[in-house]
Amino acid sequence: MGKFDGQYKDMKQAYKASSKILEKRMQKERPTDLEILRKVxxxxxxxxxxxxDKIELVLDLINVPYVLIQPSDFNQIKLRPDQILIINCPGEITQGLNKIETFVKQGGFLFTTDWALLNILEKIFPKLVRYNQKPTSDDCVGVEVVDKSNKFLEGLFQGGADPxxxxxxxxxxxxxxxHEKVKVLVTSREMKEKYGEAPIVITFEYGNGGTVLHMTSHYYLQRSELRTKxxxxxxxxxxxxxxxxxxxxxxxIEELEGLSLGEAENAYSTTQFISNVIVEQQKKIKKRKEQK
Known part of the structure; x- marks a missing residue:
């Protein structure tokens, strides 16, 4: 990791702090949602x-259980439409793309990162999204929330935030x-200027209540950038x-010692985001069962 070794250590500390921030904040502001998270x-x-990418590291910190499988074993598992399927970058699944499409179509939740755009989404949903063939450099860009009412973004990026x-x-x-089917949740003018496309986080519905969520770059952040005061x-x-x-x-929260606002904000935003995704999907599944 070279020159970013120190920043990587700081981000590990920031993630530990973020898990405690998350719990304290949800206990005060969203106790029912915290209870849902605890019952997963x-x-x-x-x-x-x-x-x-290793999204599972974030789930470990917030004590949310999961099943971790290797890409080579994917075709051997059975998926249910009440599950969340998370595919870490690079998303090189050689067999089972039809299974993923069926899973989402029947109501499942698919969450992918970075290269899975090309390896998974572009192959399954070729009319909706694709990789623009202009890879980024190791970089940091300013982002803006497009839809502040979206439940996936609840509790993220407060009023004066410049994430x-x-x-x-x-x-x-x-x-x-x-553009009618795919919704942008987080965007970046800087990303557009440098690399041709602005979307950072997107989502779309598919089939019978299925949801796809994708983000550029990796979920488990290894560094941050401190631009402003x-x-x-x-x-x-x-x-x-x-x-x-x-x-x-x-x-x-002892882990906050020595951390900057930028590091804490970045780690907390990803921790809260994945928690929101899990909570909202659990609510959706409960509602679906009640309607049967």
Whole structure:
């Protein structure tokens, strides 16, 4: 990892802090959702292991169980439409694409990152999205939330936030082919200027209540970038001034010591995001069962 070794260690610390921030905040503001998160069983989430991304590390920190499988074993598992299927980058599944399409069509939730755009989504949904063939450099770009009402984004990026998104070297920009069906949740003017496409996080519905969610770059961030005075302020300042924590509550989270606001914000946003995804899918499944 070279010159980013120190930043990688800081991000590991930031993720540990973010799991505690998440729990404290949801206990105060969304106790029912926290209870849903705590009741998730390991068969509800299937993760296909990746080489370049490891979403499972975030789930470990927030104590959400899952089943981890290797890409070579994918065709041997059975999928249910009440599950969340997470495919880490690069998403090189050679057999089973039809199974994924059927899974989503029947109501399943598919979450993919980075190169899975080309290896999974473009092959299954060729009329909706594709890789624009302009890979990024190792870079960070400013991002903006497009739909603040979307439940996946609840609790992320407070009023004065100016979040930075890390792009792994050779991340794949998302080209949207069907703008009516594909919804952009997070976008970046800087991404558009540098790499030709603005979308960072997209989602679309498919089939009988199925959902696809995809993001550019990797979910488990390995570094951050501190551009502004706000980013360089302390993580404890972030909790007290922007998240409504008392100084005492912030002091109780030892992992915040030495972290910047930018590092804490980036780690927390990904931790809260995956929690929101899981909670919303669990609610959707419950509602679906009640309607039968």
């Amino acid at each position: 069983d390991d068969s509800s989430i299937i993760i296909v292991a990746g080489v370049y 930075i998104w890390w792009l792994e070297s050779s991340s794949y920009p998302i080209e949207i082919l069907d 706000r980013h360089k302020s302390t993580a404890k300042d972030y909790l007290v001034s922007e998240m409504g924590f008392s100084k005492k509550e912030a002091d109780e």
